Amino acid sequence: MTKTPEKFSKAQIYLHWIVVALVAFQYLLSDGISSLWEKRMDNLIPNEPSFNPHVLVGVIILLLALWRLFLRFKHGVPALPASENKIASLVAKATHILFYVLLIGMPFSGAGAWFLGIEQLADLHALASNIFLALIIIHILAALLHHFVLKTNVLRRIVGMK
Numbered sequence: 001m002t003k004t005p006e007k008f009s010k011a012q013i014y015l016h017w018i019v020v021a022l023v024a025f026q027y028l029l030s031d032g033i034s035s036l037w038e039k040r041m042d043n044l045i046p047n048e049p050s051f052n053p054h055v056l057v058g059v060i061i062l063l064l065a066l067w068r069l070f071l072r073f074k075h076g077v078p079a080l081p082a083s084e085n086k087i088a089s090l091v092a093k094a095t096h097i098l099f100y101v102l103l104i105g106m107p108f109s110g111a112g113a114w115f116l117g118i119e120q121l122a123d124l125h126a127l128a129s130n131i132f133l134a135l136i137i138i139h140i141l142a143a144l145l146h147h148f149v150l151k152t153n154v155l156r157r158i159v160g161m162k
């Protein structure tokens with residue numbers, strides 16, 4: 001990345017929170033697609049894809065993640081506070097990179113399972129969903145730590161406050 005602006009752009013902030021809401025939808029309402037998938041694998045229904053909101057929302061997440069990546073390269077992201085220790089800032093960077101890998105990789109593994117019927121990709125998708133959840137928890141704890149303990153502006157700048 002080349003640029004380190006003072007703050008996130010409005011688009012970056014909106015996209016962060018829209019994606020959070022869509023990812024929450026994927027977790028809270030994944031029972032439908034999981035039970036359909038199990039029925040397909042158990043030959044209780046024809047083994048072919050049908051329309052499902054999980055698929056639509058997953059594809060939207062993929063497109064928004066690509067847009068966010070584009071904005072990261074075009075606009076950059078603010079630097080972490082100078083007070084941040086080296087290991088913590090490495091963990092933060094690694095988490096953000098992994099988030100993009102998952103936001104882009106999960107729709108592909110899901111699509112490979114749903115449209116091509118590849119069982120191993122469904123297993124990979126389920127495994128990735130657990131890793132993703134663990135990362136989200138770490139990410140939220142880090143944001144709260146920054147705000148309440150380290151008293152930096154890291155949480156404020158992703159909600160659009162200085």
Ligand code: HEM
Pocket residue numbers: 023026027030033034037054055056057058059061062102103104106107108109110111112113114115121122123125126129
């Ligand atoms: C970033 C986007 C996505 C997220 C966060 C996500 C998340 C999830 C979660 C949490 C589950 C339940 C896993 C479990 O039962 O252990 C699931 C299942 C599933 N998802 Fe997704 N999904 C995404 C995108 C997609 C897309 C685009 C498709 C299809 C085109 C898809 C197809 C499936 C299928 C077939 C299942 C049932 C099989 C399984 O349990 O692995 N997903 N997804």
Ligand code: HEM
Pocket residue numbers: 012016019020023024068072077078079080096099100136139140143144154155156157158
């Ligand atoms: C699905 C859940 C989430 C994902 C995938 C996610 C992803 C990301 C990513 C990739 C970044 C790096 C900036 C960028 O590229 O736009 C970021 C920044 C940030 N996120 Fe999240 N986030 C999630 C949920 C949350 C939640 C719930 C909070 C608050 C409690 C939060 C707080 C932050 C903060 C404070 C930053 C700014 C870090 C910095 O300034 O370097 N995130 N998030």
